[in-house]
Amino acid sequence: MNLVRFLVLSVSVISPSLGLENFTVIQFLRDIRYQQHFGYLMLLKNMNATISTNFTRMEDNSHFVKDIMDQIGVPLIQLNERVSFYLKNNHRTDLLTMVYLSSMNLMDHDGLLKALVGDLRHMTSSRVLFLVELEKEDYMFLFKLFELCWRQQLLNVVAMFADHQATGTFYSYTHFPAFRLEQRLYNPNETIFPDRLRNMHGYRLPVIIGGTVPRIIAYYNKKGRIVFKGTVGHFMNAFQQKYNCTFVEPLPVKPGAPSTDLTKAVLNGTVDISMGITYPTIPFYGFTYPYEILNWCLMLPVEPNIPAAQYYINVFELDAFLLTVGTMVVISTVLSATLLFFGYGVHIYEFFLHDSCLRGALGQSFSEVFHPPTLVRGIYIQICVLGILLTVWFNSYFSAYVTSMPKTAPYRTFDDVLESNLKVVAWKPEYDELLGRLVEFRKYKPMFKVESNFSRYISDRDSFNTKYGYMMTSSKWIVVTEQQKIFTSVLFRMRDDFCFFNTVPLGFPVHENSIYMEPINTVILEMSAHGLHTYALRMGFTEQIEAGQLSLKDLSPRREYRAMQVEDLVYIWYGFAFMVLLSGLVLLLEILWQRLGGKNK
Numbered sequence: 001m002n003l004v005r006f007l008v009l010s011v012s013v014i015s016p017s018l019g020l021e022n023f024t025v026i027q028f029l030r031d032i033r034y035q036q037h038f039g040y041l042m043l044l045k046n047m048n049a050t051i052s053t054n055f056t057r058m059e060d061n062s063h064f065v066k067d068i069m070d071q072i073g074v075p076l077i078q079l080n081e082r083v084s085f086y087l088k089n090n091h092r093t094d095l096l097t098m099v100y101l102s103s104m105n106l107m108d109h110d111g112l113l114k115a116l117v118g119d120l121r122h123m124t125s126s127r128v129l130f131l132v133e134l135e136k137e138d139y140m141f142l143f144k145l146f147e148l149c150w151r152q153q154l155l156n157v158v159a160m161f162a163d164h165q166a167t168g169t170f171y172s173y174t175h176f177p178a179f180r181l182e183q184r185l186y187n188p189n190e191t192i193f194p195d196r197l198r199n200m201h202g203y204r205l206p207v208i209i210g211g212t213v214p215r216i217i218a219y220y221n222k223k224g225r226i227v228f229k230g231t232v233g234h235f236m237n238a239f240q241q242k243y244n245c246t247f248v249e250p251l252p253v254k255p256g257a258p259s260t261d262l263t264k265a266v267l268n269g270t271v272d273i274s275m276g277i278t279y280p281t282i283p284f285y286g287f288t289y290p291y292e293i294l295n296w297c298l299m300l301p302v303e304p305n306i307p308a309a310q311y312y313i314n315v316f317e318l319d320a321f322l323l324t325v326g327t328m329v330v331i332s333t334v335l336s337a338t339l340l341f342f343g344y345g346v347h348i349y350e351f352f353l354h355d356s357c358l359r360g361a362l363g364q365s366f367s368e369v370f371h372p373p374t375l376v377r378g379i380y381i382q383i384c385v386l387g388i389l390l391t392v393w394f395n396s397y398f399s400a401y402v403t404s405m406p407k408t409a410p411y412r413t414f415d416d417v418l419e420s421n422l423k424v425v426a427w428k429p430e431y432d433e434l435l436g437r438l439v440e441f442r443k444y445k446p447m448f449k450v451e452s453n454f455s456r457y458i459s460d461r462d463s464f465n466t467k468y469g470y471m472m473t474s475s476k477w478i479v480v481t482e483q484q485k486i487f488t489s490v491l492f493r494m495r496d497d498f499c500f501f502n503t504v505p506l507g508f509p510v511h512e513n514s515i516y517m518e519p520i521n522t523v524i525l526e527m528s529a530h531g532l533h534t535y536a537l538r539m540g541f542t543e544q545i546e547a548g549q550l551s552l553k554d555l556s557p558r559r560e561y562r563a564m565q566v567e568d569l570v571y572i573w574y575g576f577a578f579m580v581l582l583s584g585l586v587l588l589l590e591i592l593w594q595r596l597g598g599k600n601k
Helices: 025-035 061-072 106-119 139-151 230-243 259-267 308-315 318-341 355-361 374-403 414-419 428-437 439-447 454-462 474-484 517-529 532-538 540-546 566-600
Strands: 007-009 040-044 076-079 095-101 127-132 157-161 169-174 180-185 203-209 217-220 226-229 245-248 273-275 292-301 423-427 448-451 468-473 492-506
Touching: 025 061, 025 095, 025 127, 040 061, 040 106, 061 076, 095 106, 106 139, 127 139, 139 157, 139 169, 139 180, 203 259, 217 230, 217 540, 226 230, 230 245, 230 273, 230 517, 230 532, 230 540, 259 273, 292 414, 292 474, 308 374, 308 566, 318 355, 318 374, 355 374, 414 439, 423 428, 423 454, 428 439, 428 448, 439 448, 448 454, 454 468, 468 474, 468 492, 474 492, 474 532, 474 540, 517 532, 532 540
Parallel strands: 007 180, 040 076, 040 095, 095 127, 127 157, 203 245, 203 273, 423 448, 423 468
Antiparallel strands: 157 169, 169 180, 217 226, 292 468, 292 492
């Protein structure tokens, strides 16, 4: 391979007033700190290696370290290849690392380079300065070194050779839009570590795209170009525009693939970013800042109408029924006592329920006594008024039930759902996550109908089948709410107090040391600050219609006129049967009483 074609010479010139004699390691560090502040230094070298005077101008390395701390004014940590220290656990991230390589054979420094990656775990975006003990530049060596740095997610890297003062040059690399070496002339007025990710120059960034609507809405427009909408689609467009890159998919596209299945492609290095947000693992490594905060709740069907047969029972609740019977008993007692007072014959049972009072309350005609006194006529009028009130009361309530059918009792707790016959459909990975993390919810295990096939689960949930309840995210519920606005009647509802998880953070899976972590977090925060994420959520319903993935069909059942049926009068038949049995029993008792009385005579 002709590596010279990867070399780009800088047009910078050395300041005549500065002179090459000032291009020392300490001066270089001072310039870096002036341009981009760092809080401390880390020096890495093999245990038996000694930094030559080409870099230190001192025979004793300890004096060199002391000189750096005195002149730069920052603390310094010195480690070797036998120590791998997770710096981020106890230190700040604004550091500069110096790595001394005593030879051009990278195999001799394998342990040192591994220690470098281990020390900078989750801090690979920090700056690294390689001091290479070579009298002359070697492009093949630089190519291998920088290629290794790229594989280990080390982007901000600079190298200088032992002849740096004679040549006034140092070396770096960029991978945007393609890998190339950079030979740069020292100029303290130019940025030593430029922001490589600020402009990727059209770099083709490998990603994998997945997830379901409304997060990712993919379709082909009239020009035959694929369009990505939804919350993730809007993020993709914003990221590509801000950093001047293009997302490419090296793996076959899997429409509707669950976002949890995409993490494997990131872990094995096939892609750099997964464009499918999912819930993070613990600890929270390998995930970006949360792009979406959601609630994971139960979407339950609206309570069904009570059976028509129960209308008659609901009109007269127990309290109202007892009040009506009590009123009839009082009126019967008053009527019987009045009739008895005026010399009319009265049976004992009529003091409890008079025939005239019962018939009048039921709206039937009844016969009055011959030439009734004025007081008795007043009681008869009172009975008629009672009958009118009861009839009007019953008819008004019954008509209201028929025209606006009442619902059955709503679910108030998870226990109510568990005790009912309603099953809640859940996707198996989410179900396992629920029962795995929340031990207290394992008692609700019989409540669920677990579906392992993701496509079938999505299809069932989007069909609005009211035979089941479904686990629902708050982002999807926004679309469901808008869709139900075109229905004749609402089919499902979701309550905030029926959530198993609240404020679940969802982020993009990336490599734990990914160089794209900070740019992704920047776009996430900017979109959130400007309300673009909320806008994308609200536009999900419209964008699904535009993509042809959602129809405006009314899925609610039609409400048609239905004539009264036999089963609607089931409680009337029960009452009729009870009264027939009671009448028959009374008749038998009367016959038995007469026969026994005849024998006694």
